[in-house]
Amino acid sequence: MLAMERIGYLFGGFAALMAVIYGFWNDWSEPIGVVGLTMGALMGFMMAGYLAITRRKLDGVPPEDDPLGQIDDIAGEYGFFSPHSWWPFWLALACAIIFLGLAIGWWLVAVGVFFVIPATVGWVFEYWKGPRAL
Incomplete structure (x- = not known):
């Protein structure tokens, strides 16, 4: 979860930087690219923030962040899926x-x-x- 959080922050920072560069490159005359890159930055920061809040609520180290973790540490109930639904x-x-x-x-x-x-x-x-x- 920590790696995914870092990727979210990295993507958000990159998209925000590219929005500023794109705005200066076009003299802020074409707003669609800036808005799209800003929305991408906000999406990355939102994803990373959600993962950070979720990681802090968990007890101990999550199984996917443990370098000595086993596959069966992450096993559990995934939910109910209807087998014969039309x-x-x-x-x-x-x-x-x-x-x-x-x-x-x-x-x-x-x-x-x-x-x-x-x-x-x-x-x-x-x-x-x-x-x-x-």
Whole structure:
């Protein structure tokens, strides 16, 4: 985690430096490059800051930072993944219709949105066993 944090700070610093150089190079007349590089710098600093805060909250040295660490030190629960769910397929198909609609016509985007909503609701509430279960 420490290496990733350092890479984030390095990327943020590089992008910030390049934003300043790019601005001077163009006499600050072309703002899009400066804005893009500034956003990249902010992204790098945000990533590094998040990793720094997370690393400080952990007890001891994280397994990925321990040079004598073993592979099984990092093993653990990754979460629950639905083995036989059809909802991701229908959601991906609906998103493909939306993106195809951006090229063909806006009416196809509306058709895709019509299918995205029930696919998203179905996937979110797939294992919900409340009083109004789907």
